[in-house]
Amino acid sequence: MTTATIEDLKALDRKYIMHPFSSLQSQPRKDVNVMTSTNGIVLKNADGREFLDAGSGLWCANVGYGRTEIIKAATEQMEKTSFLHSFSNFSNEPLIRLSERLLEIAPDNMERVTYANSGSEANDTQIKLVWRYNNVRGKHEKKKLIARWGGYHGTTLGAGSVNGLSVVHRSFDLPIDRVLHTDAAEYHRRPAGIISEEHFSLYLANKLDKMIETEGSETVAAFIAEPIIGSAGVIPPPAGYFREIAKVLKKHDVLLIADEVITGFGRTGSWFAGPGLEMKPDLITVAKGLTSGYFPMSACLVSDAICEVLYNEKEADGFFGHGFTTSGHPVGAAVALANIDIIDKEGLLENSTRIGSYLLSSLREELDGVEFVSDIRGKGLMIGVEFDAVPEIRRAFSDIASVGGLLSQACLDEGLIVRGGHGRVIAAIAPPLTLTTEQADQIVLCVKRAAPKFAKALRAAQLDRA
């Protein structure tokens, strides 16, 4: 690509595209990173620069970029069936096989699957399933949803409402009514007087219990949570959290939706992260790693208990008036099947655990004593390196958004892409599960080189204060 063409493209981008998650004021003045090719863990841009993508795109390229097996599966399927819908009794073989495969790897109580195109759409679908479940049971008042501050569930009306990030609510009149938020389960930012993780879990469960009692359990339908919080900064729950929460939900007949959009498909070393954290959901949402981002596809896994109610609805013959034109797309299903095959055959669940623990300990070793680093945590290949103004007492920077921008830029200058966090300054490291030891070493080196440059930039911008 000639320089003139690149600059033209950038100008056209600034002129025409409203980028998601960007400042509409400053985006048109910013340089544009026009990407041109992807391979393994490497992205290349139009200026010829290569980047190590330690963020797997948006936490999704679980099997890495440019896998020929997936490209072949997509091409072959597209040649056979460029499009088929799955409304009414229309179906297709890849979709049938994918559904069977998903239920094989899912927790035992999952019985059926319905599809969508994004994590947000799938979470909106879950919300509707929960409402319908209670309508069919004659519990028409039981509709409220409880989510957590700091959780991320998407940006559509329903998913954006249960989202716990104010940037998603602000200026969009969200959340819609029927949505409540409870505390984030972040042990490092617990209230004074909490003496252990178990104590904190009990405290949070009691708080949820009181919230449901105050609202009236006859009005509360479901609780939604990521097993490990992703976008807000890689936050694992305190010990015993989901066990204590489950007791409260059971007491009040409230369903649990596990949002495994990031954590599913090996990100934390298993197909799903919930079971290892004593999470026993009624509904599971998957997206991202389902197709490793090669095709927009998401799915809702629905438990036997919910199916039993829904499939016995008498009204209007149980007509399911929900779905999307392209949900259950045969090419997406073929892609997902090829993707799951790769994860399975290449032992990527095991690799995620093995290389994840190597990466975690290398980061801890190499960043020991590095200025502003306050915590390095994670599971499998979902790791967060957190930075605070006063790390010893975990006091945050006053301007988190600007400081986060400097951190991402410092990493980018070293050729490393990391995911940032919302509400805290974090380098979230979630590379493809194919990561090798050499690539892990490269990531650590880049972060180590970026950290002092980030500190220097902070001081220069006078942003180093709490």
Ligand SMILES: Cc1ncc(COP(=O)(O)O)c(C=O)c1O
């Ligand atoms: C946990 C979680 N749920 C849902 C979503 C929404 O997915 P999508 O962006 O595909 O709508 C995301 C996206 O980052 C996510 O991290």
